[in-house]
Amino acid sequence: MKHKIVVAITGASGSVYAKILLDKLQQASLQIEDVSIVMSQNAMTVWETEMGNKEYLNLPFRFFEKHNFNAPFASGSAKYNCMFVVPCSMGTLGRIATGISDDLITRAADVVLKERRKLILMVRETPYNLIHIKNMETVTLAGGIICPCSPSFYSQPQTIEAAAATVVDRALDLAGIDISSFRWGNK
Numbered sequence: 001m002k003h004k005i006v007v008a009i010t011g012a013s014g015s016v017y018a019k020i021l022l023d024k025l026q027q028a029s030l031q032i033e034d035v036s037i038v039m040s041q042n043a044m045t046v047w048e049t050e051m052g053n054k055e056y057l058n059l060p061f062r063f064f065e066k067h068n069f070n071a072p073f074a075s076g077s078a079k080y081n082c083m084f085v086v087p088c089s090m091g092t093l094g095r096i097a098t099g100i101s102d103d104l105i106t107r108a109a110d111v112v113l114k115e116r117r118k119l120i121l122m123v124r125e126t127p128y129n130l131i132h133i134k135n136m137e138t139v140t141l142a143g144g145i146i147c148p149c150s151p152s153f154y155s156q157p158q159t160i161e162a163a164a165a166t167v168v169d170r171a172l173d174l175a176g177i178d179i180s181s182f183r184w185g186n187k
Contacts, residue, residue: 001081002031002032002033003031003032003033003081003082003175003176003177004032004033004034004073004078004079004080004081004082005025005032005034005035005036005080005081005082005083005084005175006035006036006037006038006073006080006082006083006084006108006112007021007022007025007035007036007037007038007061007083007084007086008037008038008039008083008084008085008086008088008092008104008105008108008109009037009038009039009040009043009047009056009085009086009087010040010042010043010085010087010088010089010091010092010105011040011041011042011043011045011046011089012046012087012088012089012090012092012123012124012125013046013050013087013124014050014086014087014122014124014149014164015043015046015047015050015051015087016050016051016160016161016164017086017087017122017124017149017164017167017168018043018047018056018086018087019047019051019055019056020161020164020165020168021084021086021122021168021171021172022035022037022056022059022061024165024168024169024172024179025061025177026059026060027179028172028177028178028179031177031178032177034062034080035061035062036061036062036063036064036071036072036073036080037056037059037061037062037063037064038063038064038065038066038068038071038104038105038108039056039063039066040066040103040105041066044056064104065104066103066104066105067103067104068104069104069107071104071108073108073111074104074107074108074111075111076111076114076115080108080111080112080117081117081118082112082117082118082119082120082175082176083108083109083112083117083118083119083120084120084122084171084175085105085109085119085120085121085122086120086122086149086168086171087122087123087124087149088121088122088123088124089124089125090123090125090131090132090135092105092106092121093121093123093132093135093136093139094131094132094135096109096110096113096119096121096135096139096144097134097135097136097138097139097142098135098138109144113139113142113143113144116143118145118174118175118176119139119143119144119145120144120145120147120171120174120175121136121139121144121145121146121147122147122148122149122167122171123136123146123147123148123149124148124149145174147167147170147171147174148167149164149167150167151163151164151166151167152166152167152170153166154182154184155182166182169181169182
């Protein structure tokens with residue numbers, strides 16, 4: 001089965017995670033039927049600030065406006081089997097946790113949860129307050145996966161991108177996408 005994937009990009013800091021995820025999804029194109037992207041205006045501003053470019057405009061994926069409820073993944077009948085929210089702001093996490101489907105990002109997350117498919121929230125905040133932690137618990141109990149943007153270092157990453165890729169690789173593993181990555185204990 002080929003994957004149908006939604007990538008939601010919010011305005012949290014960490015655009016590098018979204019960029020690396022999208023690059024790796026392009027590399028895994030033989031495993032993927034469709035990648036659709038919804039990106040908030042704040043996400044575009046943060047990307048341009050952090051990455052110094054508008055490369056998101058050149059991606060070979062379909063983009064949907066944040067309030068376009070006619071996007072195919074706004075319904076379970078479209079059978080998207082995975083959604084990444086990367087980086088996931090705490091506001092987006094809170095709206096998902098409480099079932100507030102006031103935009104395409106939160107509607108798509110609600111659909112993925114109700115259909116019992118993979119929702120991977122790559123949360124990017126520090127420190128967490130109790131509200132954040134309880135919202136993460138709620139999403140986890142509903143079937144979502146919290147994948148904090150906390151890099152690992154046992155692969156000895158030499159760049160920011162390599163460190164961020166350790167998180168993206170874990171998220172892709174969680175989604176069931178076969179990738180080449182550092183594996184603990186493999187030589």
